[in-house]
Amino acid sequence: MVTKKGISASPGVAIGPALVLDTEEYRIPRRTVDPALVAAEIRKLDTALETSCQEVADLRAAAARKLGDKTSAIFAFHHEFLSDRRLRSAVVELIEREHYTAAYAFGLEMNRRQRMFRNVADAYLKERVRDLYDMEKRVLRHILGRAREDIARLSEPVVIVAHDISPSQAISLDSRHILGFAINVGGQTSHTAIISRMLGIPAVVALNDITSDIAGGETVIIDGTHGVVVGNPDAETIERYRARQREYRAFEARLAELRDLPAVTTDGTRITLLANIELAAEAAFALDSGAEGIGLYRTEFLFLGADRLPSEEEQYDAFRAAVRHARGRPITIRTVDLGAEKMAGYFEPHHDHNPVLGLRSVRYCLAHLDMFKTHLRAILRAAVGGDVRIMFPMISTLMELRQARATLRDVMEDLEEEGLPHARDLPVGMMVETPAAAMLSSAFAREVAFMSIGTNDLTQYTLAVDRGNERVAHLYSAHNPAVLKLVREVVQAGRRANVAVSLCGEMAGSPMYTELLIGLGLRELSMAPKDIPEIKRIVRRTSLKRCEAIARKVLRFDADRQVLNYLRDKLREIDPESGI
C-alpha cells in the first residue's frame, strides 16, 4: 500500500483499477487467471519475450547500418535485457504464485525495476528508466496482441494514472468509464483539473511520480477532496474510503437539490451567482451547476497553449463556442490578461525587472495594437446573437480605459467597412484590481457600463505582497481592512452612478466571505463553477439584515486577524457543516 499527497483538483472519492497511461498507452484488461490457465499465460509471456527479442535484434542490425555504433548499442542492451533469464523467472514466479496474467505480472516486475532506476543517484542510470518504459511497451504489445484496448474506447471503469493529460487526450477519453485521475504534474488551474471538475470526476494532481508507484491493473483510491491517492490499498482502507464516498455523494446530492433554487436571502434579496471559466465548454458545466451566467471568461488559455499567437479565426472559434455554450445567458469576456506570471513563449525576450508592475495585461495589449485588434475583432464577431459583455483588465488610469475603448471603436469601424457581422452595442466594462482604479472608481463609473472587482490582484497591489513568494505570503489576506475599504468604495461609487458592480476574485467562492460581501453591498458574485452550490446554500440561509450588521462590524476592525476570527465565528453560526 502506498499513500501519496498531491493537490486536490476535483473533489470526490473514486476506487478502481489503474490504467497507467505513461507506460502502457493501453490498458491491461485482466489481473488474474484461473489456475488451470497458468501454463498458457507463461507460454504467452515466452512468445512475447521471444518476438520482442527478435524485433530488437532486427532494430539493432538496422541501427548499426544506418546510425552507427552508439544507437545500436542501446538496442543491444534492450536485447540483453529482454533475454535476461532473471527477468523471465521473476515474472514466471508471479504468474505461478499469484495466478496473475502474463501482462499484469510483467507490468508489475517492470514497474519494480523502473522504481529501482528512479531511486538511483547516477543521472545516467536514472535516464535508463526511459529504456525500460520502451521495453515494457514492446513486450506488453505482444502479450496483449489484439486484445489491447484503446483508451478512447474503454470497456470498463478505470482510474487514469498519468504523467499529464493533454487537452486532445482529455477530449478523446471515454469519460463514462473514467472513475478518477491521478496525475504527476499540474495545479488547480491545469487542464486536467478544469476538465475533471467539469466532468465531476475526482482528481488529484502534482503527485510527482505516481506513474511509477502504481502498476496498471492495481487498485487505486483517489480522494479528490483531500488530494490523496492510495495505491494497492488493504481491505480496511477500501472500506474506509467507500464510507467517505457515500458521504460525499450524499453531500453532492444535497447541493444538487439547490441547483434550481434561486440565490435569495431569507428576507428576499436576490444575489446573482455567476461563474468564472477558462475553457469554452466550461460554460455549459457552469450553467448546470446553477450559475446564472458567466461573470468572467478568461481568454489566456488560448494564448498560453500555443507556440505562436492564435489567429483571428482560432480565437473566433473558441469565443463562438463559449457564447454558444452560454445559451443566451450573460457572458463577460475579459480581454487577454497576459504578462507577469502568465508570459507565453512567443513574447519578446524583454524581461521586466518587476513583471507584476511591468508591461502586462491591458498595458501589453495597448503596446501591441495589432495583436490587440485581432483579439477584439474575434470577440466582436463571436458576440453576435449572444448576451456578451467585454471587459478590460488591469486598468490603472482613465487614459488606459479611453485608449482601450478607442481601439475597440476602431475595430468596430473596420468590421463595419468590411461588412463582417459583429456585435455593435455590447456593454463595455472594466476590472477594478489596482488601488488606483478603486480610489477613482467614481470617475471610472462615469465611463463604463459595469465594474468587476478582482480581489486577487487588488489584494496583492494594496498590500504590496506577492503571495507566490513564501517569505511574504503570510501578509496576503483579502480580508485585510485596507482591501475591504477599497471594495466598499467601489460598490458605493457604482451605486451612485447606477453602474453594476460584481466581484470575481477567489473571495467570491469562499463561504467565509459571502455574508460580508453581501453586507458591503455586492449583489453579483462570480466564482469557480464548483463553488456555486455551496455559496448559494449560504445565501439562502442568511438575511440581508444579518449581512449588513456583519459588514458594519468588520469595517470597524483594524487588523486582518480580527476580521478572520469574526468571520469564522459567523460562518460557524450559519453553517455548522462547513469545515472551518
Added chain:
Amino acid sequence: MVLEKETVIRNKEGLHFRPIMQFVDAASRFSARVTVHCEDRNADACSPMELLMLMATQGTKVKVVAEGADAQAALNTLVGLIDSGFNEE
C-alpha cells in the same frame, strides 16, 4: 568448485551499456554460475539489469565469483575482460 577474484574497473565508462553487453555475452558461454559483487550489492553475470544496478564506475573494486565445472576458465575470461578495460578506445 567455487573460485573468486578481485579486480578494479578500469575503463572510463565504468560498467555501462557496452561493457555490460560484452560481459553478459562472455559469461553466458560458460556453464559456471558467475556473480559480480560490488560493496554490498551483487549481480548475476548474465543479467544486464543487475550489472547496471551495481553502478560500478571507473575505479570501483569488484569481486567476480564463479561456481561450476568451468569456473576457472570463466573467471579468467571475465576478469581478463574487466582488466582489458573492455577493449575501450
